[in-house]
Amino acid sequence: MPDPVTIAILAGISLLAFTVAGLAGFGSGVIALPVLVWMLGPREAVPIITLVQLVGSASRTGLNWKEISWPVLKWSALGSIPISALASYLFVVTPAPIFTRLLGLLLLVLVAQRHTQWGRGRSIKLRSFVLVGGANGLASGYLGTPGPLAAPFHLAYGLTGAAFVGTTAAGVLLTQLPKIPVFASNALLGTQVLYIAAAMGVMAFAGSVVGKRISGKVSDRWFLIGVETLLVLSGIALIVQG
Numbered sequence: 001m002p003d004p005v006t007i008a009i010l011a012g013i014s015l016l017a018f019t020v021a022g023l024a025g026f027g028s029g030v031i032a033l034p035v036l037v038w039m040l041g042p043r044e045a046v047p048i049i050t051l052v053q054l055v056g057s058a059s060r061t062g063l064n065w066k067e068i069s070w071p072v073l074k075w076s077a078l079g080s081i082p083i084s085a086l087a088s089y090l091f092v093v094t095p096a097p098i099f100t101r102l103l104g105l106l107l108l109v110l111v112a113q114r115h116t117q118w119g120r121g122r123s124i125k126l127r128s129f130v131l132v133g134g135a136n137g138l139a140s141g142y143l144g145t146p147g148p149l150a151a152p153f154h155l156a157y158g159l160t161g162a163a164f165v166g167t168t169a170a171g172v173l174l175t176q177l178p179k180i181p182v183f184a185s186n187a188l189l190g191t192q193v194l195y196i197a198a199a200m201g202v203m204a205f206a207g208s209v210v211g212k213r214i215s216g217k218v219s220d221r222w223f224l225i226g227v228e229t230l231l232v233l234s235g236i237a238l239i240v241q242g
Helices: 004-024 028-040 042-063 070-093 096-113 126-143 147-157 161-176 179-185 191-214 220-241
Strands: none
Touching: 004 028, 004 042, 004 161, 004 191, 028 042, 028 191, 028 220, 042 161, 042 179, 042 191, 070 126, 070 147, 070 161, 070 179, 096 220, 126 147, 126 161, 126 179, 147 161, 161 179
């Protein structure tokens, strides 16, 4: 049985992270994962965040069901589902320090990407989401944080508001599912992982609902500044920690 204090801290982080995701469509993994890695190590952190993201992304998908862009989701799934399963095996055999630093580097790259031509104002064709989905599946399976990687491309396609949040959430859900059998077959879903994931999952559901209810009350500009600041700080912390 995990330490109750540890569970309480991680449950609180989960509520914050998934409230952010309920507002912005992404950010839950990149907020919660550094804390999980710091407290438990990457070998337990990624299976836990995978299970919790299943709950959170399913919640956001349901809350924004009517606005989901199904054509985008269909093409993304063609690339993300198989690549996510294959990339999960890379996670299983990667040394922990290398993995931790890669997590941090990914966060910094994602922030920088949002300020390039790919991250602002560039259009994207529907079938290109096969490649976006494949890259997202790689990040999900190997590095554990899928959502932000697809976000700039969803914005470039013209998705905003509930359509952006719902489509991103549904994509995250699809990239998490193939990872479960891989983690289970490699004994990464132990009792402690399941206990912590259950506690965080309850808060992930609550955070998704809270985020949906208060969406639109924070300006896009200040919200994105806050999220990107958290991404940069988390990335630096993981690189130094590794």
